[in-house]
Amino acid sequence: MTAKLSCRHVWKLFGEGARSFLAANPSPDADLLAASDLVGAVRDVNLDVAEGEIFVIMGLSGSGKSTLVRCLSRLIEPSAGEILFNGENLLAADEKRMIEIRRHQMGMVFQHFALLPHLSVLDNVAFPLSIQGIARDRREARAREMIDLVGLTGREASFPRQLSGGQQQRVGIARSLAVEPELWFLDEPFSALDPLIRREMQDEFLRLQSKLKKTIVFITHDFDEAIRLADRIAIMKDGEIVQTGTPEDIVLNPATDYVREFTRDVAKAKVVSVGSLMKPGTAEGRPRVPAVTRIAEAARLFSDGETLEVVDAAGAPLGRLERRDVADLMLRG
Template sequence: MTSAEPKLVCRDVWKIFGAASAAAKAAGRKPTSAELRASGLVGAVRDVNIEVRAGEIFVIMGLSGSGKSTLVRCLSRLIEPTSGEIIFNGENLLAADEARMIEIRRHQMGMVFQHFALLPHLTVLDNVAFPLEIQGVDKAQRIERARKMVELVGLAGREASYPRELSGGQQQRVGIARSLAVEPELWFLDEPFSALDPLIRREMQDEFLRLQSVLKKTIVFITHDFDEAIRLADRIAIMKDGEIVQSGTPEDLVLNPATPYVAEFTRSVAKAKVVKVVSLMQPSDGATFDVTIRANAPVAEAAPLFSDGRDSIGVTYGDDAIIGALRRSDVVDLMMRG
């Protein structure tokens, strides 16, 4: 379970590109895209308000040009927002000076981008240890921590390899290990798997979920792939033309789209992929079950468990105690409705 306490809060954040960007966003005024274009400006991020809770995977998604990558760079102030507030652990990052922001990025934030950006002349181990060297961590300590991170991402035995000797998926694992070496509180991932082929991409998603089950980081994950979003996300925010048009759980977005744009975005998604077992379960009435499934699993994972003709299976949560029952008829009904 994720905490209800927000780790990162984004309030009324704008990023306007152009010579008169500051003047375009006067206090209390919200210019439209048409108004900005007429002034020769681009509203890359417009009036964004989000809260990212401690321990959750918060996915920001949208088509190319929707503003999602600009937004994630604003959240870490790699790009300077035009206006708004970005609160991290209660501190307004827009009020922090550059020295403070460097300290926060080095010690509290991790970042993984689509392009691996590994240093070609360094080994796997030295690439992973590099941010610790920048921090001034002594050599023995940084090598020890780097070895742990390499093992964590499944690359034990490749410490002495160079990036050119690794596959694309292995290189991305090195990038993930490097970003984790600083033990960040907040982890930004901007389309980290989009350059990988579909099979490797699926494997990396599995690896990412495994890591999160161990580390329980607060994560902001950027993607344009809705299938990837619903597989990974606790909550999703969909962007269009720099704005958040809807945010919520994958179920919320698929079952209750707020706009025609969101409806079109989610139209082809099978409901059984996003509806959780807990949403369909019924009281167990003290029954016992030889087959169970997790309450937060998608209904699609439950469907094969009924293949031998059983009428219901147990639903568990946390300590594996039975909290309800999932009936075959309810699963069939949902899948027949698409």
């Protein structure tokens, strides 16, 4: 996979003299930071985000995930390290270049919608295009496309105060997509919504990604949300990434006690794929299930038999899934 975004030894320290401190102490531990009156919000982060994947960064409040995503876009200046976007080191880019990248190549959606209250839905979505100097007819045409994409056709003339929370967040998503970003940052975009609307927005997000194939960095503290959306997950604690992997890797093979505790209550059937539980052989004539399907979803297909046929994305047989193996996994939690 081609890396769209890479971090190499990224640090963000809060406190006086952070840069000179790191120059003299390239790998400080927590005790040395505390003794120097410095706070390690992001500590020696290394990661690669592949083109077209949903990369979820998660952790508890104060773990550093939101600070990290702001470092990735240089809304906050890192104290040290290297951030590569399409091979270009963003930390070497001047302010003019960063403004150009943010306007044309990056999209951002945050927990708080930050819609402009005096502008209509149409004008809110078109706003970043007006900043780029695009002519009104072109930007409004693009805005209407994005409004239709997020399911708000007919609300173009509405103002934010006339919309529900979920509708406001859809406007925020449409606005961020209007510039056709290569890289999309979403920092807890659904956490302010009630559970039902949140689930609907997750469905909408997955629908959009199936069409758009964006490279996405998604921040959340909700593990259920992470395993539902992520291709890969990075778990942060005290500014460090303690494990990176697929949802299945992290649940089945936690690297630390912290990760084990974090994933303790996750039902394995929600995470484990059919391909991981299938056996060699065939099940011709039985219901078919793609190998990437989660066990919890596949379990519903055992209507009148003991076996399902497992297939790849093209429909070619790969193996078989047996009811008793699914039952054993679900009983283990």
